[in-house]
Amino acid sequence: xxxxxxxxxxxxxxxxxxxxxxxxxxxxMFDYFLWYKKYPAEGPTFLIxxxxxxxxxxxxxxxxxxxxxxxHLSLHIVPSQPGDSAVYFCAASGNPGNQFYFGTGTSLxxxx
Amino acid sequence: DVKVTQSxxxxxxxxxxxxxxxxxxxxxxxxxxxxxxxxxxxxxxxYFSYDVKMKEKGDIPExxxxxxxxxxxxxxxxxxxxxxxxSMYLCASSDRELGQETQYFGPGTxxxxx
Numbered sequence: 001x002x003x004x005x006x007x008x009x010x011x012x013x014x015x016x017x018x019x020x021x022x023x024x025x026x027x028x029m030f031d032y033f034l035w036y037k038k039y040p041a042e043g044p045t046f047l048i049x050x051x052x053x054x055x056x057x058x059x060x061x062x063x064x065x066x067x068x069x070x071x072h073l074s075l076h077i078v079p080s081q082p083g084d085s086a087v088y089f090c091a092a093s094g095n096p097g098n099q100f101y102f103g104t105g106t107s108l109x110x111x112x
Numbered sequence: 113d114v115k116v117t118q119s120x121x122x123x124x125x126x127x128x129x130x131x132x133x134x135x136x137x138x139x140x141x142x143x144x145x146x147x148x149x150x151x152x153x154x155x156x157x158x159y160f161s162y163d164v165k166m167k168e169k170g171d172i173p174e175x176x177x178x179x180x181x182x183x184x185x186x187x188x189x190x191x192x193x194x195x196x197x198x199s200m201y202l203c204a205s206s207d208r209e210l211g212q213e214t215q216y217f218g219p220g221t222x223x224x225x226x
Contacts, residue, residue: 004154006154009152032213034214034215036217041121041219041220041222042219042220043116043202043204043217043218043219043220044155044202044217045217046214046215046216049214089154089155091155091215093213099157099160099170100145100157100215102147102154102155102156103154104152104153104154105154
């Protein structure tokens, strides 16, 4: 049973506009959330994270928002650039235990 | 910079062969993980390890085993490869800091089982 879901398999955005990637989770014990970016034929690279004590974390063009009551998080990329084209995975973990649960990924295409 | 390396980028094996996938990390991380990535299924955890000689099953351990004889090295073993084990295999390591952790991934091994 998928505990972390990314319901949009793909997203296309014009360069310079905002990209919004969404992620939903079912386990209320999750307290730490991450976004990873993956290019073809490479391993995922860490992008940004957020703890459940926060509702927003920002790093340059990337902002992650967490809505605990809705069990929803989103990644905003502003402005989007062609180099942002990749597959984005959200992941969640909770205590006890360190297992991470990954979503199925959203393929972002930024059109020049 | 954290570096996680995997022994092969591409492998082609025959059904029934024993397959070894090696992963090495250079950051003295306690935790190491093996995932497989398949289209539409995301990353699924096969096995993980929190210490030398320690292993825990993930979500899909069937058909796999692991070995962690040294802290920096975590091996994934396919005892008898089958075609449904054709996949991208990703190794990761992490070290819990300030109560949180970030997993760092290797480049992946794309395995084809014929």
